[in-house]
Amino acid sequence: MRVKATKASAGFCGYWIHFFDMHALKPTYFDAQAYSHLSFWIRGERGGETFNIRLSDEHWIAKEDSALLGPVDQFLDGGVTQGWQEVIVPLRSTNIDCSQFAGLTFEFAEVGEFTVYLEDVAFKSDLDQMVLANVAPEPQPQRQQSTAPSRALWLWSTKDLLGSTPRWYELFDFCHAHEIGQIWLQLPYKVERPGLSKNPEPSRVSTTAPEAPPSARITMLMQRELRSFIAEAHSRNIRIHALDGAPEHCLTQNHHIPLGLxxxxxxxxxxxxxxxxxxxxHFDNEPYLLLGWHSPSRREQILRQYLELNAECQRRIREGSNMQFGVDIPFWWQVMDKNTGEANAAVEFNGVRKAASFHCIDMFDNVGVMNYRDRADGADGIIAHGRALIEYGQRQRGATIFMGVETFMEADRQVWFLVGLPRKKFQQALSLTRLLADQSLIDGHRVHTMDDGENIHVGIEIPHAPSDQQRAAAERSLRLLAKQFYWLMESDPQVESRRATAKSVIASDTQWRTFEARDLAEEGEIPRMRGFVTESVMPSKVTFGDNSMVDFDEQTSAAENYFRDFECFGGIAIHFYETYRSLCETAAAETFAPKHTP
Structure with missing residues (x-):
């Protein structure tokens, strides 16, 4: 963890770690009586940084304070340096009640700016115990910026761009200024022969390589403009990858579209x-947006079909060209799912069972990790979320890995939910309702789910203050959901209890805002369905859209400085052109705005 402190002449400046749940009604403190010492590793950005070490127990927490043990130099011969050192803090010689151990505090008492790195906080009963597993390598001399991997950029508004030659040059100049060497460009096309079968067979269980499936006839649009655009990009050392994606493309019955592309x-x-x-x-298909993802059995079928598709794409490209093939994946696929005890995206493929993210790194030329956080360091930062993937790629000598960051700031969206079902019953309904499981959109409405820990609710995105026509369209989509899925809920006596549970979760979850009970009126065979409307909020931590350009540069550079020591690191990928450019232009306008003096 990187701690950056700016201490003014007045006020407290510090960082604390609690060893209890500070939000619990009755906190349970940590019993550290079996341990003689507290240990952590430290290094400074420049060396010579100093701070006080303080400890707290239940008594001190009640006073919102901690006991001073002394400056860190007291526990390190020679003080903090640029190299990693272990700090050993004796517990039994303090006046802290170790049976009610509460916290460790780092207090920066001297005026100035300090940056230190912390790792591996641990309790020890034996000083010979070594805690070294996660300590990072010694800091290397700062590389020149020119040696950093170039960056990649998602670009979706292709038709507008290709239709205006001056915009090409603006884009290329922008890429040069921001060290972007690769553009993932949405391909303009139309499908000449849509659909192979309206009633496809269920997904096969076998993981043997299938026969090459047929393709749709894809007509690429604006080909003359594309040729000129690519040629100009190449003259400026910028590579262009054709981009496309839709969750439904992951499914076997829709593979003909990406294969045709x-x-x-x-x-x-x-x-x-x-x-x-x-x-x-480059494909950005995101299969987890399909409703079937919430059923473990259907999820594995979706993932297998997703991997079959991309393996066939990779095969065709390697056999027919010297192009690269890549896919986008989320950072969390290999993280354990508490409901299944396996990785979130565990799937057996080619006779091996592991997370789909690892299969992708094994098979494809490059992978873009949607590592959407606005901080490099910390347990919820870009480095922590990307480390397992980059280390796996390094061991396997697999795909080139790009770490993606977000600059888009999505407005709050109203979602109209039907009160959901307990998890197992919800999964049962998905297994019985293939039409629903294979959708991420219903009649153009984006489908949302909300897991309140006990029940899973499903609904659709609706406009703010919808017109009569928009409201009628939303009700039609909800009735389709009800017809396909919610027949299991008829005459359910627990429905109001489940709505109350959803309301309490929304009140404490920053991803949702507001709650209004709103039912779907009875119509035909569909009874009145209990529902509620809430607002889906894009968490600030997932995007740089509300950060300053200084913050963006600092955090992405810190992530690059960590990942660039791995040979498989391809660079930072930025989503996406228009919002990133807006962020840069806002920063430039603020920099050059006239300063008014009183």
Whole structure:
């Protein structure tokens, strides 16, 4: 953890770690009686940093204070340096009640700015116990900026861009100024032959390689503009990858569309000169947005189909070109799902069972990790969430890994939920209702789920202050949900209790705001369905959209400085062009705004 402190001449400046749940009605403190020492590792950014070490127990917490043990130099011969050192703090010689141990505090008492790095806080009963597993390597001399991997950039508004040559040059100048060497460019196209089957067979259980499935006929649009655009990008050392994605493309019955897109790009390149060819294909399909993801059995089928699709895309590209193939994955696929005891995206593929993220790193040329946090350090930071993936990639010599960050700030969205079902009953309904499980949209309405810990509620996104027409459209989509799914809830006596549970969770969860009970009126065979409307809020921590440019540069540079020591690191990827440019332009406007003096 990186702690950056700015101490003024007055006021408290410090960081504390609690060893109890400070929000509990009756806190349970840590019983440390079996331990003789508290240990942690420390290094400074410059060396010579100093701070006080303080400890607290139940008595001190009641006073919102802690007991001073002394400056860190007292426990380190020579004080803090740029190298990692273990600090050993004796517990039994203090006046702290170790049976009610409450916290460790680092107090910066001297005026100035200090940055220190902390790792591996531990209790010890034997000083010979070594706690070294997670200590990072010694800091290396700062590399010149030119040696850093170039960055990648998602770009979705392709038609607007290609239609205006001056915008090309603005984009390329922007990329040069911000060290962007790769653009993932939404491919403009249309599907000539949509759909292979309206009633596809259920997904096969076998993981043997399937016969190559057929493709849809994809017509690429604006081909002349694309050739000129790519050629100009190459003249400026910028690589262009064709981008596309939709959750439904993960499913076998829709594979013909992305496979057709791959074939179209291969054909496009075969008819172009070297300077005008795409450098790769990149898919952002996000299968976890399908409702079926919430059923463990259906989730594994979805993941298997997702991997089958991308393996076939990779095969075609390697056999037919020297392009690269890549996919986007979330940072959390390999994290354990408490409900299943396995990784969130555990799947057996090619005879091996592991997280889909690891399969992707094994098989594909590059992977973009949607590592959407606005802090590099800390347990919920970019480094912590990306470390397992980058270390796996390094061991396996697999895909080049890009760490993606977000600059888009989504407005709050109203969601109209039907009161949900207990988890197992919800999963049962998904297994019986294939139509519902395979959707991320219903009649154009984005589907949302909310897990309150006991029940899973499902609903649709609706406009703020909807018109009569929009409200009628929303009700039609909700009735489709009710018809396909909520027949299991008829005459359920617990429905009001479940709505109350949802209300209490919304009141304490920062991802949701407001609560209004709103039912769906009875119509035909569908009885009156209990529901509620709330607002989905994009957490501030997932995006740099509400941060300053100084903060963006500091945090992304800190992440780069960590990841660049791994050979598989491809660079930071930024989502996406328009919002990142807006962030940069806002910073520039603030910098050059005239300063008014009184």
């Amino acid at each position: 791959v074939d179209a790009v291969l054909q496009f390149n075969s008819q172009a000169n070297q300077q005008e060819r795409f450098d790769g294909v």
